[in-house]
Structure formats: C-alpha cells, structure tokens
Amino acid sequence: MTTLDRLEIGRTARIAGLTVDGNRATQLMEMGMTPGTEVVVARVAPFGGPIDVLVRGYHLSLRKCEAGRITVMRDRLEDALA
Amino acid sequence: MIVAPHASLASSDTKLIALIGNPNSGKTTLFNRLTGLRHKVANYPGVTVERREGRLNGRGDHRLLDLPGCYSLTPRSLDQRIARDALFGWADGTPPPDALLVVVDASNLERNLFLATQAVELNLPTVIACNMIDIVRKRGDRLDVNRLARELGVPVVGTVASTGEGIDALRDALETVTAPQPHARRWSAGARLDASAARVAALLKTHRIVPETMADAVAVLMLSPAVLDSDDASFADLPPQVRSELAGVHRPPLPPPADSPAPDRDGGSPSTDAVQARYRWLTDLSRGVLTRADRFAPALSERIDRIVTHRVCGMAIFIGLMLIMLLAVFSWAAPLMNAIDWAVGRLGDGVASLLGPGALCDLLVDGVIAGVGNVVVFFPQICILFLFIAVLEDSGYMARVAFVTDRLMSKVGLHGRSFIPLLSSFACAVPAILATRTIENRRDRIATMMVAPLMSCSARLPIYIILISALFGTSVWLKVGILFAMYALGLVTALLVAAVLKRTLLRGPTPAFIMELPPYRMPRPGAAIRSMWDRSKLFLTQAGSIILAMSVLLWALAYFPRAPETATASDPGAQLRQSYMGRIGRTLEPAIKPLGFDWKIGVGLTASFAAREVFVATMGVVYGVGDGADEQSTPLRTQITSATWPDGRKVFTPLVGVSLMVFYVLACQCMSTIAVVRRETNGWRWPLFMFTYMTVLAYVASFVVYQGGQALGLLLHQS
Numbered sequence: 001m002t003t004l005d006r007l008e009i010g011r012t013a014r015i016a017g018l019t020v021d022g023n024r025a026t027q028l029m030e031m032g033m034t035p036g037t038e039v040v041v042a043r044v045a046p047f048g049g050p051i052d053v054l055v056r057g058y059h060l061s062l063r064k065c066e067a068g069r070i071t072v073m074r075d076r077l078e079d080a081l082a
Numbered sequence: 083m084i085v086a087p088h089a090s091l092a093s094s095d096t097k098l099i100a101l102i103g104n105p106n107s108g109k110t111t112l113f114n115r116l117t118g119l120r121h122k123v124a125n126y127p128g129v130t131v132e133r134r135e136g137r138l139n140g141r142g143d144h145r146l147l148d149l150p151g152c153y154s155l156t157p158r159s160l161d162q163r164i165a166r167d168a169l170f171g172w173a174d175g176t177p178p179p180d181a182l183l184v185v186v187d188a189s190n191l192e193r194n195l196f197l198a199t200q201a202v203e204l205n206l207p208t209v210i211a212c213n214m215i216d217i218v219r220k221r222g223d224r225l226d227v228n229r230l231a232r233e234l235g236v237p238v239v240g241t242v243a244s245t246g247e248g249i250d251a252l253r254d255a256l257e258t259v260t261a262p263q264p265h266a267r268r269w270s271a272g273a274r275l276d277a278s279a280a281r282v283a284a285l286l287k288t289h290r291i292v293p294e295t296m297a298d299a300v301a302v303l304m305l306s307p308a309v310l311d312s313d314d315a316s317f318a319d320l321p322p323q324v325r326s327e328l329a330g331v332h333r334p335p336l337p338p339p340a341d342s343p344a345p346d347r348d349g350g351s352p353s354t355d356a357v358q359a360r361y362r363w364l365t366d367l368s369r370g371v372l373t374r375a376d377r378f379a380p381a382l383s384e385r386i387d388r389i390v391t392h393r394v395c396g397m398a399i400f401i402g403l404m405l406i407m408l409l410a411v412f413s414w415a416a417p418l419m420n421a422i423d424w425a426v427g428r429l430g431d432g433v434a435s436l437l438g439p440g441a442l443c444d445l446l447v448d449g450v451i452a453g454v455g456n457v458v459v460f461f462p463q464i465c466i467l468f469l470f471i472a473v474l475e476d477s478g479y480m481a482r483v484a485f486v487t488d489r490l491m492s493k494v495g496l497h498g499r500s501f502i503p504l505l506s507s508f509a510c511a512v513p514a515i516l517a518t519r520t521i522e523n524r525r526d527r528i529a530t531m532m533v534a535p536l537m538s539c540s541a542r543l544p545i546y547i548i549l550i551s552a553l554f555g556t557s558v559w560l561k562v563g564i565l566f567a568m569y570a571l572g573l574v575t576a577l578l579v580a581a582v583l584k585r586t587l588l589r590g591p592t593p594a595f596i597m598e599l600p601p602y603r604m605p606r607p608g609a610a611i612r613s614m615w616d617r618s619k620l621f622l623t624q625a626g627s628i629i630l631a632m633s634v635l636l637w638a639l640a641y642f643p644r645a646p647e648t649a650t651a652s653d654p655g656a657q658l659r660q661s662y663m664g665r666i667g668r669t670l671e672p673a674i675k676p677l678g679f680d681w682k683i684g685v686g687l688t689a690s691f692a693a694r695e696v697f698v699a700t701m702g703v704v705y706g707v708g709d710g711a712d713e714q715s716t717p718l719r720t721q722i723t724s725a726t727w728p729d730g731r732k733v734f735t736p737l738v739g740v741s742l743m744v745f746y747v748l749a750c751q752c753m754s755t756i757a758v759v760r761r762e763t764n765g766w767r768w769p770l771f772m773f774t775y776m777t778v779l780a781y782v783a784s785f786v787v788y789q790g791g792q793a794l795g796l797l798l799h800q801s
Contacts, residue, residue, distance in 0.1 A: 024594060026353045029361070030153055030154040030156065030196060037361075042387075046392070046397075047490075049485070049488050049489035050485060050498065052387075052599060056190075057193075058190045059598065059600075059601075061485050061488075061595065061597050061598075061599055063488065066595070066596070
C-alpha cells in the first residue's frame with residue numbers, strides 16, 4: 001500500500017481508497033478514479049508540479065497533494081519482478 | 083468580441099435538440115457539421131462556455147442547442163451549471179429540450195459513457211453519437227455500435243465529425259427519434275441509496291421541479307454533496323422540504339460527535355456509492371461492446387509529451403514558440419504590410435486629386451483614410467498571430483501548458499487552468515474572460531478575469547509594431563527581443579497582480595487541479611484558417627466601426643476651428659495647435675509630460691480608452707492634418723520619427739517609445755473588456771476596480787521608466 005503521489009512512474013497499481021472530502025471524492029470518482037480501478041503514473045510535471053495519471057484509457061492530471069490522499073496497491077506481479 | 087447566443091429562433095412548432103458531451107469529444111465540430119455554422123473549436127476543455135443555437139441543416143423545424151462540455155451532470159463551475167439548467171428546464175423561461183444528442187468520444191468510451199448514461203436516464207428522446215470512431219479503428223479495436231444501442235435502449239450512430247462520416251445517418255436518427263421506453267435504472271448502489279433516491283424523486287414530482295419522467299434520474303444526481311453548495315442558485319431555490327430531505331441524506335444517520343466535520347472515508351457517502359455503482363456497470367458494458375486489439379502501441383502523443391512536459395525542453399519549447407510567433411509577426415507580415423501601406427497611400431492621393439482641395443477631401447484623406455487605413459495596415463500581423471493561436475489551441479498543446487505551469491500558478495494561488503484564458507488573452511481579453519467560466523471557484527475566476535487584460539492582446543500589436551519599427555534600428559532580433567519583453571512584462575505583471583489579489587481581496591485556498599490531458603491531434607489547416615479568419619474579421623469590423631467613428635471625431639477636433647490662411651502659410655503647425663484637439667491636448671499635457679509624452683500622444687492615449695488601435699488612427703489623423711502643405715504619402719512609421727517638440731528636440735526617442743509601450747501593456751483601454759467583466763460579475767464593482775488599478779499601474783510604471791531612463795541617460799537618441 002502506498003499513495004498515488006509516491007507511486008513510481010510507469011508502475012501499475014489499483015486504487016484502494018480516497019481520503020478526500022465528499023465533494024472532491026465525488027469529482028475524482030466521476031472522472032473514473034473509483035476504488036479498484038487500475039492506474040499508471042505516466043509522468044510528473046517539472047519542479048514538483050502535478051502528476052499525469054493514466055486511468056480508464058485517458059490521461060488525468062492532478063496535484064501531488066490530492067494524489068497523496070489516494071491510496072493505491074501496487075500490482076503484485078510487477079512487484080515480484082521489480 | 084462578445085459571443086452572444088443566436089437570436090431566438092424559438093417557435094412552438096420547432097423541435098429543440100440539446101447537444102451534450104464531454105469536453106474534447108468533438109461536440110462543437112459535430113454541431114458545426116450538423117448546422118453548417120462555424121463555431122470556434124479548440125482542443126482544450128471549456129471552449130463552449132455558453133449555449134449556442136443553430137438549425138439542423140436543411141431542416142428549419144429542428145433547432146440544435148450546443149451546451150458547454152461537462153464530465154457529469156453534477157455541475158462544479160458556471161459553464162456546467164448552464165448545461166445542466168438547460169437540460170432540466172431550469173434555465174430562465176426555457177422548457178427542457180424535446181430531444182437530446184449525446185456525443186461520446188468512442189476512443190475514451192468508459193469515462194464518456196458516465197455522462198452519456200446520466201443523460202439517457204433523463205428519459206428524453208435521445209440519440210448517441212459515437213464520435214472519433216476512426217481512432218478506434220486505427221487502434222485496431224472494434225466497437226459494436228448496435229450492441230451499445232441495445233444495452234442503452236437508444237439509437238447509437240458511429241461518426242467522425244472532422245471528416246463528416248456518419249453525419250447523414252445521425253441527422254436521420256435525430257429526425258425520427260422518439261421517447262425511449264421508460265425503464266428502471268440498470269444499476270443499483272444498494273437499498274439505502276435507492277430508498278433515498280425514491281424519496282427525493284417523490285418530492286421532485288410533488289413540487290414539479292423537473293418533468294415527471296426525469297424525476298428518478300435527477301433524484302440520483304441530487305445525492306451529490308454539491309447540491310447543498312451555496313454557490314449554486316438553482317439548488318438554493320429548491321423548496322425547503324426538498325432541501326431538508328437532501329440535507330438528511332447527506333448527513334450521517336447519527337448526529338456526528340462534536341467538532342467533527344470529518345472527511346468522508348471512501349465509499350462512505352451515497353454520492354460516491356452511486357458513482358462507483360455506475361462505473362461498475364459501465365466497466366462491464368464497455369467490455370461487452372468494445373473488442374480491444376491485443377497490442378499496446380505507445381501513441382505519438384506519449385512521445386510528444388515526453389518532450390513537451392520535460393523540465394528543460396518544455397520551458398524552452400514554450401519560449402521558443404512565443405519567439406517564433408513574434409518573429410513571424412514581424413518578418414512574414416512585412417511585405418504584405420508594405421503593400422497595404424502603399425495601397426492606402428495611393429488611395430489617399432487618388433481621392434485627393436479626384437476631389438480637389440476642400441473640407442470633404444480633407445475629411446476623407448486626413449480623417450478616414452489616415453485613421454482607418456493606418457490601422458488596417460496591421461491586418462496581416464493580426465492574421466499571423468491568430469493563426470498561431472488557432473494551431474496551438476487545436477493541437478492540444480494548451481492543456482500541456484496548464485499542466486507544466488500549474489506549479490507556478492499554485493504559488494500565485496490559482497489553477498493551472500487559469501493559464502489557458504491568460505494565453506487566449508494574447509488574442510483578445512473578451513473571449514478569455516468568457517473562458518474563465520470553466521474555473522470552479524468564484525474568487526479564482528474573478529482573480530483570473532482581473533489579470534487577463536494585462537496580457538498583450540492583438541489590439542496592442544499595431545502600437546508595439548509602429549513604435550518598435552520606427553525607433554529601434556534595423557536588427558530584427560532587437561525588435562523581436564523588445565516585443566518579447568513587452569509580452570513578458572504583461573504576463574509577469576498578471577501573475578504578480580493575481581498573487582496579490584489572492585492574498586488580499588480574493589483570499590482563499592488554492593483550488594484543486596483535476597484536468598484531463600487530451601491526446602494531441604494534428605491541427606487541421608482548414609479549421610485553423612477558419613478560426614483565424616473568424617477572429618481577424620472582428621479586427622476589420624472594429625476598424626470599420628469604432629475606429630472609423632473615432633477617426634472622424636478626431637479629425638473634426640483637429641480640423642476645427644479653422645485658423646486663418648495667413649497663419650498656416652507661415653507655420654504648418656498653427657492649425658493643429660489652435661484646433662479643439664490642440665486645446666484639449668495642451669490641457670492634458672502637464673499630466674503626461676512626466677511620462678515623456680507631448681500633447682499629440684496625450685490625445686492618442688486618451689482616445690485609446692475607446693479601443694487601443696485608435697492610437698495609431700490618432701497619429702495618422704494628427705500628422706495628416708498637421709502636415710498642411712506637404713502632401714506626400716509617407717508611411718506613418720516614418721512620419722513619427724520626425725515629430726519634434728517646440729524647441730526642436732525629437733518627440734519620439736527610444737525611451738519615449740518604451741515608456742509609451744509600457745503604458746499600453748498595463749493600461750485598461752478597452753470598452754468591450756469592461757463591458758464583458760461587468761456582465762460576468764453582475765455589477766460595476768469589479769470592472770471599475772480593474773480599470774482603476776490597471777490605469778494607475780500604467781501611469782506609475784511609465785513614469786518610472788521615463789524618469790529613470792532620463793536620469794540614467796538611456797535611450798535618448800533616435801538611431
């Protein structure tokens with residue numbers, strides 16, 4: 001278990017839960033970030049900027065502080081290979 | 083440029099079809115295809131911020147209403163509220179549409195179906211257009227459109243809006259569509275949610291808040307905590323019973339322990355339960371209709387992004403693009419500009435010789451032709467600027483700029499997305515101010531509006547170019563450098579002012595940044611040129627209306643009262659000095675002399691508060707009338723270099739040029755901007771604040787530049 005902002009670039013993980021307030025959680029989930037969904041961090045903007053997450057086949061960007069409140073579980077197989 | 087909805091085409095026997103879809107789903111392109119209208123299309127979220135209406139091609143009795151793009155029917159910003167209100171029949175005096183056209187980006191099916199299924203559940207006659215189906219094919223995937231239609235219970239048509247594929251089939255489907263068989267929701271989030279939704283639906287029906295067939299779907303949407311958001315006027319107007327029922331739904335069953343507005347844990351609220359349940363259904367649904375090819379090709383988009391969002395390359399590319407744009411404005415346009423200059427000169431000479439001397443001839447030659455002609459000369463530059471901006475918008479690059487600049491913008495206290503309206507302001511502040519409707523928070527939206535006019539818009543370009551090309555030698559790099567500095571000054575000032583506003587008048591938390599990065603798309607030359615032409619046309623319209631009127635007014639002020647012949651024979655400047663304009667100018671002179679300006683510049687500066695281009699028109703009129711005997715048509719650029727003070731010193735030193743440009747960068751000289759800010763903020767408070775702070779800033783900065791330059795002995799002589 002880790003949080004999305006700490007997930008290495010290119011690693012696959014599943015969303016475990018969101019610990020943001022209700023309205024923001026609804027918004028993130030409406031964009032497809034529901035628990036159980038597979039996500040990959042595609043890149044991080046320079047100078048500690050937002051991250052670009054591949055979710056449900058499209059790119060979504062969000063800030064590190066929001067990503068830090070999304071817990072994710074790394075893909076087991078990738079974990080074993082790493 | 084104010085984008086007004088089309089004059090109402092409403093009549094009782096026409097059918098209104100609302101068009102809704104995710105941002106970047108090709109909604110506006112499809113709208114243009116179906117109606118033959120040309121609306122601006124761009125590849126970044128939030129291009130359509132207002133409702134627009136057109137008639138379905140060849141069918142006068144079907145009206146199509148283009149609504150702002152949104153990801154769900156739970157609105158979070160003003161543009162999305164406009165979309166929702168139109169669908170629910172909550173927009174002032176407008177009933178719900180007779181039918182819906184839902185656009186779905188087939189290459190991003192799952193997330194697009196989220197909104198699409200919310201819309202289908204409204205039980206209106208609905209057609210789904212699966213757009214960009216060519217991208218699905220290109221990937222080697224297969225989308226079973228018929229199966230999707232069966233699953234959703236509404237007709238589905240595969241389309242490619244950019245080429246026109248499937249448009250005829252879509253038009254047929256829209257003409258024959260009927261109300262779907264009302265059916266139960268195909269997903270459930272458990273007994274608690276269903277019970278709450280049923281109670282809310284019953285209340286909605288009793289109070290007739292939405293049409294009866296919609297009530298169930300709207301009730302589910304109201305389970306979102308955003309419903310109790312005080313910003314949303316439509317919800318504030320709900321009857322008290324409905325509000326208290328909703329408040330009950332959102333409150334935990336037991337009264338919470340003291341001081342704990344604790345954040346919801348995942349899955350803890352009815353609204354997130356509903357979202358998750360819908361997505362579970364959609365994941366299965368899209369697995370059933372979409373057969374994926376078994377290969378994973380890192381798209382070209384990926385590779386471009388690796389460079390464009392790189393920490394060094396990304397910045398270099400952004401600055402490089404700006405430099406190329408400004409260089410193009412200077413060098414590519416030069417031949418065309420000289421040609422127009424020459425044509426305007428010939429036209430003036432022709433009219434003069436045709437009419438012979440007299441007041442009418444003077445009005446046409448020194449007023450209309452000198453004023454409007456000198457502004458029209460800049461048409462090629464404006465076109466090049468707009469072409470660049472159109473290509474950048476169409477390609478998807480703007481969203482990357484927002485991504486890369488978000489860090490900087492969050493320090494300012496804004497959203498990376500605020501950067502997009504700022505960049506559009508390079509073209510014109512008015513559409514940029516409308517584009518701020520996509521910003522969720524009102525304070526952030528106002529802060530963005532307040533600083534957008536500091537960005538150098540196309541109306542400033544003629545002034546920069548005339549001063550730079552007249553006063554700064556022959557090196558094109560020096561000229562581009564100075565032009566770049568003016569654009570940078572506007573941008574940096576905008577960021578600083580926003581930072582100050584967000585810490586004082588508009589204090590508030592830095593907003594969250596949740597934004598889609600759309601795939602890059604090859605800019606379509608046709609679309610880019612059309613967008614360039616649509617916007618450039620406004621420049622010509624402006625020249626034909628406000629600048630023409632101002633030119634005639636300024637000419638009259640410079641021409642009357644007439645000085646005696648004897649006075650003008652010995653001194654060509656006598657007429658201008660004793661004219662109304664001269665008298666006004668001399669009254670103004672003490673105020674602007676500390677900035678290095680003579681009274682003629684002062685008149686131009688004052689007249690520019692109508693529109694900035696008027697400065698160039700004023701100079702044209704002033705030197706046209708002032709010339710007197712010497713009627714040779716030289717370009718205005720040459721004329722201004724020979725202007726002198728009464729004591730023989732040159733008026734336009736490079737330092738005066740810089741001081742004047744700095745004034746134009748910072749001053750709020752645009753009636754349309756003030757009008758649109760007044761409309762968007764519903765009052766005079768913010769437009770007056772904007773006008774005052776910008777003008778004071780302009781005066782102070784100009785003063786510092788000129789007095790500082792004088793003291794240091796910089797830039798005092800023409801090269």
